[in-house]
Amino acid sequence: MTDAATTTAPTAVPHGVPSASGSAATVELRDLRRTFGTTVALDGLDLSVRPGELLALLGPSGCGKTTALRMLAGFEHPDAGQILVDGEDVTGVPAHRRDAGMVFQSYSLFPHLNALDNVAFGLRMRKVRPEQRRARAAELLELVGLPDKGDRYPHQLSGGQQQRIALARALALRPRVLLLDEPLSALDAKVRLTLREEIRRLQQELGITTLFVTHDQEEALSMADRVAVMRAGRLEQCAAPAELYGRPATAFVAEFVGTMNRLAGRLVDGRTAVEALGRRLPVDGEAPEGPEVDVLIRPEAVRLAADPEGTARVTAAAFLGAVTRLTVQLPDGTDIKADLPGHDAAALAPGARLTVSLPDRAVLVAARAA
CATH class of the missing domain: 3.40.50.300 (P-loop containing nucleotide triphosphate hydrolases)
Known part of the structure; x- marks a missing residue:
């Protein structure tokens, strides 16, 4: 007992x-x-x-x-x-x-x-x-x-x-x-x-x-x-x-706690910065052996803008209450998640073309997923 x-x-x-x-x-x-x-x-x-x-x-x-x-x-x-x-x-x-x-x-x-x-x-x-x-x-x-x-x-x-x-x-x-x-x-x-x-x-x-x-x-x-x-x-x-x-300390924590996107990136400047989606951003923490890495980005940090000439497109939308989670396909075929307030997401229905950008701040990077 x-x-x-x-x-x-x-x-x-x-x-x-x-x-x-x-x-x-x-x-x-x-x-x-x-x-x-x-x-x-x-x-x-x-x-x-x-x-x-x-x-x-x-x-x-x-x-x-x-x-x-x-x-x-x-x-x-x-x-x-x-x-x-x-x-x-x-x-x-x-x-x-x-x-x-x-x-x-x-x-x-x-x-x-x-x-x-x-x-x-x-x-x-x-x-x-x-x-x-x-x-x-x-x-x-x-x-x-x-x-x-x-x-x-x-x-x-x-x-x-x-x-x-x-x-x-x-x-x-x-x-x-x-x-x-x-x-x-x-x-x-x-x-x-x-x-x-x-x-x-x-x-x-x-x-x-x-x-x-x-x-x-x-x-x-x-x-x-x-x-x-x-x-x-x-x-x-x-x-x-x-x-x-x-501020997750490791890539494992970043991906285990909450939802995390992986975007293809390339280390530059002696592995202190990374290029992804046309931006050069400082690396937060220690970078793995490169140069090809994945950049870890939360869905709420992804920035979207409607653009008829954009090379990315919305493939799905899921209503989550305060936000709507959009699934966006990038030109290389990668799918990422983006969380937007409901009124902003309404203009980006599945099929909409758009451009995707990243915030101007340090990012976590991880070894490229197989």
């Missing part, structure tokens, strides 16, 4: 009720390494989480993000490296003494217990008095917006309600660190949106240090104080959402 319960260590407080102190912990993962047979799950991961922040681990399947989270929880053990919480090395500490609460994608509620007893389960294991654990469970149900669902069993609750119960159970023992393993991926889009806002509100209200694993870019960017993008067991970049999107 270890995975289903909150993995929080005992705290010496009056009457056995966990205190509220210590919830804003510092977490450090130092040079974590883990292999499973011939598969390298973590390859020297270094990561620090600040007190009280929500940090999202984002990356493709198999990048090591869930392995890192399970190591912090104590469910997996590294082959090498250290895990520190508030400067204390907990690498060898068993899961039930890690002082971490974990919420799983699958909810992991006990089907034979009602919502109140599910929330109070960890307190019961700590021998907290019945009246105190009932009061604490009722307080948590109120906190997650389900004060009238205490007598309901898991099968009587919706997916979103079950996940709220799982969150309340993880918070019942006031852990120093909250770990969320893709907790919203099993929910439908509307419930997912509501619940991610609720989780963020609770996390900020409680000030608890939180690690959130997700493969959903929008989820990570909208919820997290910082996002750590992982690839093949290593950290590519850890930054605030705006910086991650606007």
